[in-house]
Amino acid sequence: MTGRKAHIVGVGETLYTRWGKIGDVTEHALACQAIGRAVEDAGLDLSDVDGLASFAEDRNEATFLAAELGLPSLRFANMVWLPGGGGGCAAVGNAAMAVETGQAEVVVVYRSLCQGQFFRFGAAGRDPTAPVDPAPPTVKPAGSLMLASMGFAMPYGLLMAAAAYALPTRRHMHLYGTTTEQLGMLAVTFREHASRNPRAVMGGRPMTLADHQASPMIADPHRLFDCCLESDGACAVVVTTEERARDLAKRPVEILASVQGAPKGYGFGPFTNANIADEIYATGGTEEMANRLWEKAGLGPSDVDVAEIYDHFTGCVLMQLEDYGFCKRGEGGPFIESGALAWRGGSLPTNTHGGSLSEAYIHGLNHVVEGVRALRGESTSPVEGAEVGLVTSGACVPSSAVLLGRR
Amino acid sequence: MSERFFPDSMPPPLADSTTLPWWEAAADHRLVVQRCTPCGHTRLPPAPICPECRSTESDWQEVSGRGRVYTYTAVHRPIAAGQELPFIIAVISLEDAGGLRIISNLVGTPPEAVTIDMPVELVWEDMSAELSIPRFRPVPTPPSDED
Ligand SMILES: [Zn+2]
Numbered sequence: 001m002t003g004r005k006a007h008i009v010g011v012g013e014t015l016y017t018r019w020g021k022i023g024d025v026t027e028h029a030l031a032c033q034a035i036g037r038a039v040e041d042a043g044l045d046l047s048d049v050d051g052l053a054s055f056a057e058d059r060n061e062a063t064f065l066a067a068e069l070g071l072p073s074l075r076f077a078n079m080v081w082l083p084g085g086g087g088g089c090a091a092v093g094n095a096a097m098a099v100e101t102g103q104a105e106v107v108v109v110y111r112s113l114c115q116g117q118f119f120r121f122g123a124a125g126r127d128p129t130a131p132v133d134p135a136p137p138t139v140k141p142a143g144s145l146m147l148a149s150m151g152f153a154m155p156y157g158l159l160m161a162a163a164a165y166a167l168p169t170r171r172h173m174h175l176y177g178t179t180t181e182q183l184g185m186l187a188v189t190f191r192e193h194a195s196r197n198p199r200a201v202m203g204g205r206p207m208t209l210a211d212h213q214a215s216p217m218i219a220d221p222h223r224l225f226d227c228c229l230e231s232d233g234a235c236a237v238v239v240t241t242e243e244r245a246r247d248l249a250k251r252p253v254e255i256l257a258s259v260q261g262a263p264k265g266y267g268f269g270p271f272t273n274a275n276i277a278d279e280i281y282a283t284g285g286t287e288e289m290a291n292r293l294w295e296k297a298g299l300g301p302s303d304v305d306v307a308e309i310y311d312h313f314t315g316c317v318l319m320q321l322e323d324y325g326f327c328k329r330g331e332g333g334p335f336i337e338s339g340a341l342a343w344r345g346g347s348l349p350t351n352t353h354g355g356s357l358s359e360a361y362i363h364g365l366n367h368v369v370e371g372v373r374a375l376r377g378e379s380t381s382p383v384e385g386a387e388v389g390l391v392t393s394g395a396c397v398p399s400s401a402v403l404l405g406r407r
Numbered sequence: 408m409s410e411r412f413f414p415d416s417m418p419p420p421l422a423d424s425t426t427l428p429w430w431e432a433a434a435d436h437r438l439v440v441q442r443c444t445p446c447g448h449t450r451l452p453p454a455p456i457c458p459e460c461r462s463t464e465s466d467w468q469e470v471s472g473r474g475r476v477y478t479y480t481a482v483h484r485p486i487a488a489g490q491e492l493p494f495i496i497a498v499i500s501l502e503d504a505g506g507l508r509i510i511s512n513l514v515g516t517p518p519e520a521v522t523i524d525m526p527v528e529l530v531w532e533d534m535s536a537e538l539s540i541p542r543f544r545p546v547p548t549p550p551s552d553e554d
Contacts (some may be wrong), residue, residue, distance in 0.1 A: 031517065128485040132416040136535035139430045142421035151421040152452040155540050156512050157486040166480035167498060174478070174523040219519065220481040220493070265458060274477070274498045274508035275451060281478075341527050 003243035004098030007252040008404070010042025010238035011369040016360035019230035020116025025077040027234075028060040031112035032068055034234035038108060042238045043077040043249025049238075051076030051107030053095045055087030056363050060112055076104035082260060083268055084161075085310055085356075086327060086394025088364040089402045093258030095239040105240060111365040112234035121161065138385050162227050163219035165270035165396045167332040169315030170221060172282040174180035176330035180221050180380055182337055183314040184212035187225050187357055188310065189341045194354025196380040201229055202358040226314040228356035235366050253372045254405040256388070257297035262398035263288045283329075284320040284395035290361075294325075297403045301325040305386035306374045307348055309395075311355040316395045319350075322388065343381035364393045368402065375406040412514040412542060413494070416487040419538070426453045432467060435538050436531045439467040440504045449466040449507045471527020472541065474499040477508055481518035493518055499527060499543050515544040 014033050015022070022030065039046055046069050052062035053076070062077035076098040080087030090112065095107035115121065142148035158164060171176050191207040194200035198294040207225060245252035266285055267273040280287065294300050301324055311317045318332035326348055327335035341350040353359040353370035360366055371391040373379045389404040422430050429452070432439045440449045443457035444464040456463055479497035495513040500506045513521060514530065527543040534540055 087503050128490070130488075132414075132488055135421050136537065137415050138421045138535060138537045139418070139422050139427065140422045142426070145423075147421045148426050149452055151426060153510050154418040155420045156496055156510055156542075157413070157417060157490075157494055158510060159486055160482070160484065161486075161533060163480050163482045163496055167478045170480055171478035171523065182465070217450040217481075217483045217493075219483065219496075222480075270498075272452070274510045353458075 003241060004100050004102065005242040005257045006099050006239055007242055007245040007407070008237055008255065008372050009240050009248045009250060009252050010038040010040070010044065011035065011236070011372045012037025012041050012237035013199065013366065013369060014230055014233050016233035016362070018201060019120055019232055022232035023116060027112045027114040027117060028065060028068065029250045030114065030234040030339065031060045031065060031110050034112065034236040035065070035110050038236035038238045041250060042275060044106060044238065046070065047072055048106045049108055050074065051098050051104035052181060053078040053091040053107055053109045054111060054171035054191050055080035055082065055091040056084055058111070059118070076107055080260070080400070082382070082394065082398045082400060084394060084397055085312060085364040086397040086399045087260070088400065089391055089398035090260035090393065092237060092239065092255065092368055092402050093260060093400060096255045096258055098239050099239055104338055105211055105244060107239045108236050109239065109365065109368070110234065110236040111363050113362060114232045120162065146268070149268060155270050158271070161218060161271070162222045165313045165316055166219040166222050167270050168396055169281050169318065170314070172315060172319060173283055175198045176333065178225070178318065178333040180213070181209060182333035183226055184209050186314045186317055186336045186341060187212055190351045190355045191358045193343050193352050193381045194358035197353050197359055198380070200295065200354045200359040202354065203232055215384060221315070222313055228312045229358070229361045231362060232359040233360050233362055235362050235369050236369050237365065237372065248384050251376050252407050253375045254274060254407055256299070256403040256405045257293055258402045259289050259293045259296065260400035260402070266398060271397070272407055280318065284316055284323045284399070285397070286320055286392065287323040287397055287402070289401065290324040290398060291403050295401055299388065299403065303388050304348065304390045305388050306352060306371070306383045307350045307390045308374070308392070309350055310353070310364045310367060310372045310392045311351060311357050314357070320392055320395045324392070343383065349381070349383045352379045352383065367391050371404050375404055409531055412487045412532050414487050414489040415534060416489070417534070418486065423427070425455050429453050430468065433541060434537060436465060436474045436539060437469050438529055438541050439469050440501070440507055441465050442468045449504050451507055451509055468504065470501050470504045473502040473544070474527055474543065475515070476501070476521060476523050476525045476527060478523060479521055495521060497543065513544065514542050521544070
């Protein structure tokens with residue numbers, strides 16, 4: 001099918017705030033707002049949209065949104081089976097498959113989060129001040145496969161993502177001598193990028209390495225400033241065919257390749273799985289997938305001009321940098337220390353919006369939005385002449401990625 | 408009842424019929440791993456199929472609980488009311504299960520004294536008459552002449 005190669009033609013978002021600050025609008029209303037803005041950015045009309053895709057157990061079902069938005073015909077409604085933020089790029093990849101195979105013409109990928117209206121991910125849904133059940137503790141029935149697996153983590157207090165992903169990061173430090181200062185430098189770099197981004201929740205809050213080192217310990221080695229923000233907000237990305245993309249409002253960005261998945265035996269990753277193979281325990285679990293991405297695109301890490309790397313925790317970014325081959329295994333720390341990730345002067349400008357650490361935590365779909373802006377020349381930390389952009393999702397969970405190309 | 412390390416209000420184990428026998432063994436203070444009957448591959452958490460030979464036959468192998476710290480984190484935020492902070496979550500590599508690993512806690516040690524590869528031993532914590540949780544503590548080192 002000629003002319004059907006998938007392109008991203010529109011991006012948009014709502015206001016991003018600290019978690020709990022958006023209380024007067026429902027999460028699905030916020031999703032509709034972001035979808036509307038992305039469609040407008042593309043120069044399309046909501047009546048052109050015939051597909052919706054999301055991920056991470058989205059509370060805002062595509063079928064209801066299609067009705068709320070008055071879509072004339074819903075031809076593709078898709079949800080990715082990858083946990084947490086691992087599925088953002090996969091949702092974009094699925095949207096691309098849908099338009100390339102003719103299932104739909106215009107698919108919008110969306111993510112909306114109002115953590116204050118539901119529960120905070122960071123608190124793992126637990127309230128330590130809640131009244132204690134007076135009944136003697138006992139084994140309870142698991143309502144799902146996920147919960148039966150979590151049953152081997154929860155009784156030990158392993159509920160917080162900050163603790164779960166501290167485990168591979170701590171082992172990385174042991175194996176390779178990675179330091180908390182190297183992790184801190186990564187956070188400082190992303191914060192600096194956020195300083196120019198009016199959308200960034202932490203835009204007006206400069207951070208030094210000393211600030212990072214003085215921030216409270218959450219789950220060793222994760223200090224507060226190693227952890228992503230918890231945010232309210234929504235964003236969306238419009239995917240359509242090359243043919244359709246030609247005469248729209250903005251310069252289209254080609255989806256060069258997309259991948260999703262996990263290596264053998266990975267399960268949910270180190271959160272519930274202590275038995276990930278030793279060779280890949282202290283990694284982002286994404287090397288096998290990264291290799292598939294390079295092979296599909298016929299490109300390699302040295303071809304990437306700008307990267308938007310999923311940053312729930314600093315150590316997970318460091319391990320992904322190694323997985324994707326930007327540096328050798330174990331050399332992520334010195335690579336960060338070299339200033340490689342900086343917007344200006346860095347060999348791999350990374351998270352030019354500030355990332356989840358400093359722009360907002362919208363489950364990483366905001367990284368796709370930024371990847372598109374970086375290649376359009378619309379980023380607030382622009383990388384001159386950038387032609388190839390990498391966007392990743394998740395890490396230390398089954399994950400996904402897209403490689404984007406400037407047209 | 409055993410020595411206590413964590414409050415009653417810690418999250419309880421959640422189990423299905425595949426994983427419940429593991430918790431039943433724990434209630435009897437038996438630390439077990441699931442072993443594939445035909446090929447001997449061991450696995451945790453318990454699962455219905457051997458990922459190596461795809462057999463659905465398995466049995467339970469009791470292990471000593473001796474092991475080494477594979478990785479760990481000291482957590483400074485409480486999960487349950489009245490919890491002592493920080494508490495240590497660790498991945499333990501089990502000596503007599505071919506290095507099969509288990510997520511658990513390290514008790515009886517400050518986080519500063521924990522190192523990767525440090526030898527540990529099993530200690531049962533009875534949360535109630537029906538629920539026992541395996542935790543680990545450093546193997547006491549024999550007194551040294553050099554001190
Ligand atoms: Zn087997």
